[in-house]
Amino acid sequence: MSNSDGSLDDLRERTDRPMRYLARQYGPDNLSYLVIGGVMTVLGAALFSIPAFVLGVALDTIFQQNQAFTLPLVPDVWLPDSREGQFWLTVAIVTGSFLTAAVAGYIRGWALNRVAQDVQHELRTDTYEQMQTQRMSFFDDHKTGEIMSVLNNDVNQLESFLSQDLQAGVRIVVTSIVIAAITLYLHWQLALFTLTMVPALAYASHKFQQVIEPKYGDVRSSVGKLNTRLENNIGGISVIKSFGQERSEADRVAGASDEYRSANWSAIRSRIKFFPTLILITAVGYGVTFALGGYVFLQDGSWVFTIGLSAGTLVTFLLYSRRLMYPMREFGQVLNNYQYAYSAAERVVGLLQDPDQIENRTDGKRPEQIDGGVEYENVTFSYDGEETIIDDVSLSVAPGETVGLVGPTGAGKTTLTKLLMRLYDTDEGAVRLDGHDVQELDVRSLRDHLGYVSQEPFLFGGTIRENVSYGVTDPEEQELVTALDRAGAWEFVSDLDDGLETVVGERGVKLSGGQRQRLAIARAILRDPTLLVLDEATSHVDNETELVVQQNVTEVSEQRTTFVIAHRLSTVRNADRIIVLDDGQIVESGTHDALLETDGLYADLWRVQIGDLEALPEGFVQQTVGTTGD
């Protein structure tokens, strides 16, 4: 089991070459778009390089008329003889190149963005599906926010890398190669000088990113702090007001806001230095190209430059050096975003490839009929591999039996039932359902037979109907009402204005702990499972409700194997058998009466509790049972 510090580094560590994995996983399906995008990128770069070249030729041949009008790759017989014809051909080539490049750019954008959107969608849904199959320990080890950030931020990071930086990167590389090739062809000696600007700009851009990135990190973290403070203060406004802390809270918000301002200002100071620096480098590159080129032109091949240069070629050079330098500014950003995307990919792929899941065997058994016999055989379990939580427990439960699990807090009662539900796997021993080792059952099929009401029932945002029928397709109205009634919930639900359609959960009507629990019980009842686990199902419920639920539980548990984990021993008083757990071991077991007679831990716990019960007037208990029980 992982011993993560919660930073998801464990996910990153187990990934090897995440980008390659993603390319293999999602590349083939998108291959046609990728090829179209790639071809259009190269075509675009080539088309954009034509005008500068043709302009240079036109300058020498049409305007200065010191050379014959020729174009590479075009047979001379195709070219017009008249100057005017040559001029209009040049115009047509220049505009035609730009227009075609624009069309190529459109197709490229369409194809590659399409890939980015499809991949991010598939990646997110795959990651979500995989996340759901994680062992519960994964969710113990990682905070909700961290897992959310893999599904949201990391996937988005990859999307933006795919849709922007990858394209920009490919464009920069292709453009540089095309221009380098043409300039080297035109005048390799001058080209060598001009091309030295490329690494200089790339280096400056990369350096800038290295400086600015930690500053952006500070900005993000100060925004985070500011948001948390605002959120806390708005949420806690009643406390602030009632304690008269408005002034000091305003000061704290001002402090957080000031931190944000300083962080931002520091980032801005670096940023505004960057572009002038680039312009400076570009200007030097330009100046040097112009000076050297002009010198070569004037000297007509001397010094180190043994090849002559025409005015037209010089213009072409200057235009190219611009096209070369401009995209280099983005270079650092692309490199930097690649690093981000890489670490995002490590986490996403770490989750996708995670070997640490509850193994859902594809050949898992799916028994049609489950009677509900449960057997724990020498089960030992630990969450962290160190502290033994369940210690060599053996327990046999007959179909239909109701077993009360009691014992001090932390004894391992809940854990024992989680092993049955296979939220965790045992370290030693086996848990069997009708003789089948639960690890050999198909996980879905196992859980289909299980109903569970947890200590803290969770209601999803949605209506009461949706919450209660969760996991059951289209239940009959009457079934729903019966389930709610048996859970003691119908009374309050029918009183609500919208009844079953009342929205609960995050933004819905506010329910008391007891009401939520009753809805959760109704949810379990409606599923009509062979096995039912009620985990302190009555812990939040007031005394009156408890008696109602207790009676209903007795009724509900009649037709099925039921584990009732209870703090209030009265809840399990009528159980067929009560198992007393202490420190991960079964210390006593028997009926309520037998255990009282044994006079051990159970009898002690009971004495503590009847101390409470005796404080209640006799008549109250009877009256409550009499009026609300059915």
Ligand code: ADP
């Ligand atoms: P009970 O239900 O008897 O109160 P639990 O089964 O919930 O006890 O817990 C038994 C012990 O296991 C406790 O010491 C608890 O701290 C520990 N424990 C419970 N859940 C986890 C978990 N997800 N990860 C690590 N330890 C846990």
